[in-house]
Amino acid sequence: MKQWDQSLQANYGSPTLELVSGKGAVVTDIKGNEYLDFLAGIATNVLGHAHPAVVKAVTKQISTLGHVSNFYAHPNVMALAAKLISMTEDKNARVFFCNSGAEANEAALKLSRKTGRTRIVATKDSFHGRTMGALSLTGQPGKRDPFKPLIKGITHVPYGDMGAMLKKVSKKTAMVIVEPIMGEAGVIVPPHGYLQALRELCDETGALLVFDCVQTGMGRTGDWFGYEYSGIKPDVITLAKGLGGGLPLGAMIALGDAANLFQPGDHGSTFGGNPVTTAAALAVIETIENKSLLERVSAAGVELMAELALIDGVKSVRGAGFLIGIEFSEPIAKIVAAQCQKSGVLVNGNSETVIRIAPPLIVTDREIARFIKIFAESVDKVRSK
Ligand SMILES: Cc1ncc(COP(=O)(O)O)c(C=O)c1O
Structure with missing residues (x-):
């Protein structure tokens, strides 16, 4: 990103997205594209974006x-x-x-x-x-x-x-x-x-x-x-x-x-x-x-991990609650993360083989279901290339 590179130090590398607004678990970029934010500012925005409270x-x-x-x-x-x-x-x-x-x-x-x-x-x-x-x-x-x-x-x-x-x-x-x-x-x-x-x-x-x-x-x-x-x-x-x-x-x-x-x-x-x-x-x-979010996160986290473990190409799923690492058998994590971004989901390629997700605690069941669908499709797309 040219303006970033010309004005910020090179310690972070060049971002591929410019985000300008957010609501709940969804962020919007400068071009108006929406993304399901399953990284939440690196495990930070526990109540998502712009939470009324x-x-x-x-x-x-x-x-x-x-x-x-x-x-x-x-x-x-x-x-x-x-x-x-x-x-x-x-x-x-x-x-x-x-x-x-x-x-x-x-x-x-x-x-x-x-x-x-x-x-x-x-x-x-x-x-x-x-x-x-x-x-x-x-x-x-x-x-x-x-x-x-x-x-x-x-x-x-x-x-x-x-x-x-x-x-x-x-x-x-x-x-x-x-x-x-x-x-x-x-x-x-x-x-x-x-x-x-x-x-x-x-x-x-x-x-x-x-x-x-x-x-x-x-x-x-x-x-x-x-x-x-x-x-x-x-x-x-x-x-x-x-x-x-x-x-x-x-x-x-x-x-x-x-x-x-x-x-x-x-x-x-x-x-x-x-x-x-x-x-x-x-x-x-x-x-x-x-909102009893601790109970919600414990229960939803178990279900989410179980669903992710069923995806072809996923070797193991580990973590607790909404801090989850998804390990692949092949070194495709960063490519899958990039594919997810193209398809409207933000995750983090931790290493060549592991993707980390840390959604906001307020993420809804529908958003989780959408995430699983897009994530599975992204893995499939990358693996079948
Ligand atoms: C476990 C742990 N400790 C410390 C830090 C450093 O936090 P900060 O970036 O706010 O300095 C991080 C950041 O990722 C972390 O995950």
Whole structure:
């Protein structure tokens, strides 16, 4: 896209679509073509586009008081923190607000330094963001290598491999960070019992257990954060993406004793926890609750995965709720994603063999049926070429 290429840095590559409006699960491009948005701003627009509850909350707030900084309290900020604390089911939890997933993980990294320890264990192929601290946690060499030297003392072990964790986590470890389901790596679900075993290991060694719920959070997997099915709690939860329903908002929630590690002056953010973004988040949470979207996502996700698994050429379907990876037997994922776009559906070719979908939680049964039809036709078209 010429104008993009001439004015924006080359870090993203050149987009093939220019989107100008959206309603629910549908977006419209500058030429008036409509697309069923099964990527939702990369797992972000949990209520879809222009949801009336978000529009109303944001409009009211921006026309009342837009920004105050963290020198001053604001009712939305305190209400949202209280709501998130109640969702953790730990009344001792405390929240730090920021603007993105990378910043939430930066905050977790800094929090872990306050334990007096510096070693960290993260996982290979994980994604925790692009700023230098978050990139140091990220386990993808292609993204890390051009920016070395990164933060020292961070070891990456294979995801889901408890044996490897046991070898690396010790009483010198400040924190262990994992995604409850790896999103960017291609929607990788850990083996049964992994999160629980990590909890035990962190209890034994005193390392903080950090769950990066940036992608799994805010109802996407059918739970609020994405780890609840395991029955355990981490020491730290990081959130962003769905939290602001499309507005830039991140959070680092520390539970239990970890909640007391930060002291005045330890960390900060000018925009973090802004009245407008927190108004959006409160509207998002209230809508998810009022419309019973967690239950809906759990049930519809199971059905959607079962339907996708029946499509010829699909090797496996994995994930939870509306965070789904579709793996092909052949390296056709990117071509299928391009074909879907031509046919009016937006998905993400995660790798050569995996397509990721993350539709908004409000997507209707009819839209899901339409998606399955177009997706199956697109796979068929690509495979029969
Ligand atoms: C699990 C996870 N953590 C962190 C991030 C970084 O979030 P952001 O792009 O908002 O910095 C992402 C983004 O994809 C993510 O999926």
